[in-house]
Amino acid sequence: MVLIKTRSGRYIPSRQIITLSIEEDKIPLKGKMVFVYKLVVTLSEPLVPAILGIFLDEQRARKALDHLAEELAGTERGIIDIKTEI
Numbered sequence: 001m002v003l004i005k006t007r008s009g010r011y012i013p014s015r016q017i018i019t020l021s022i023e024e025d026k027i028p029l030k031g032k033m034v035f036v037y038k039l040v041v042t043l044s045e046p047l048v049p050a051i052l053g054i055f056l057d058e059q060r061a062r063k064a065l066d067h068l069a070e071e072l073a074g075t076e077r078g079i080i081d082i083k084t085e086i
Contacts, residue, residue, distance in 0.1 A: 002072065005081045007051045014072055018042045022061045037061035039082060053084035060085065
């Protein structure tokens with residue numbers, strides 16, 4: 001079984017993932033509103049999104065998504081942890 005660690009510290013089974021996406025959002029950071037890019041998975045049960053990482057740059061978010069896809073394709077068991085910037 002492959003588990004993926006979410007930003008909040010939960011571990012979710014990879015078999016429950018329906019979609020992977022990068023979503024743009026605006027959050028307060030050091031007293032300013034800044035655009036960030038969230039690496040998000042949608043789970044089948046319950047049907048809710050889980051944030052895997054938050055990045056300041058879309059390129060870094062895409063690299064994290066590529067890394068996750070490679071890990072999922074090449075891992076039969078273990079824990080996948082995404083390095084997040086925020």
